[in-house]
Amino acid sequence: MPPVTRALIISTVLIFLLQLNGGMVYLTPFALWPTLGNVLTAPWQLVSYSFLHGGIGHIFFNMFAVYMFGSELERVFGARRYAMLWFAGVISGALAQIAVGMLFGSQAPVIGASAGVFGLLLTYGVLFPKRRVVLLIPPIPMPAALFVALYGALELFLGVTGLQTGVAHFAHLGGMLGAGLMLRYFWSSRLRR
Template identity: 45%
Template sequence: MPQLPPVTKALMLICTAMFCVQLLFGSWLEGLFALWPLGSGLFMPWQPLTHAFLHGDPLHLFFNMFGLWMFGSEIEMIWGRKRYWHFLLASAVAGAVAQMLVSLLGIPMGPTVGASGALYGLLLAFGMMFPERIIMPLFPPIPMKAKIFVVVFGGIALLSGIFSPTGGVAHFAHLGGMLGGWLMIRYWRGQAPFPSRRRR
């Protein structure tokens, strides 16, 4: 069972506190801080970040916080606070950008909330760092290697986004989070599409 390092703990507390505030001021808070489509007239430049701190219902909050603890805690202890925070930020914003780009295709979409983009970035990082680690997801409750887990959930997000783009779940934000996390790791390693980073 992973420990609860400071950044992961702080994010879990902030998201839980924000959800409690949503129960009191839901419509006002979501109108200002949820991620709205670009053509809605409600989009604000801070929403690609702030949407990650809001959640739609208790189960949405629970599963995202459970995943943040399950996958993020060990990664934070290995990377350190600064790199871990930068990675979460890149994944969350990349997920938001992916969702906004899809909304430009004319598919009707409501506001997007949740830390799922950042969480899917963590899933990818965990699978890359511990590919042979056996994990037991809550759904489906089948033990599998981390690398298989990442492929399965990435594939589900892709197929769901293609066949059910208006189903109420931001599937392309999940995929965008994975992409953002992958690009961040490539950047740190000095791999394409980024220039190599020579040590001085």
């Protein structure tokens, strides 16, 4: 497993174990509280929220996706650019959730690496659009680009309609946006050389 992917998984799992041992009281200041004032006084929340998770299923699926998609992307981009891509997704996901929270008055804290994961999914779909991925439930194979497009559309639908509460859909979409912007930066800087 490449070094940044390994470091992300290990650090996230260690923090989750701390949460399980009653450390959530101490970790609460590291969740993303989607208000502009809070982020101005606690800017670390733009990143720290991505290392916290709400349960075994939450961390398992996020870290499984980091392993599955991140390992290959890190091999393509190298450690430094891969880390830039990851944190672009995490930070832009946080900013998107803050914007939505301010617009609609949502004050619920946000935790989880999903914004970074959605950034990886978008990047994977762009780089390997015809590669087959298989959904876990139901197990349907499809091209990566189609999978990413459908998943993004589903997140937008669920976020706008509010049919699935307790999920930061706009953080997911913001993660995709951040990764897309970082990819564009990578390509434009390559063309300038």
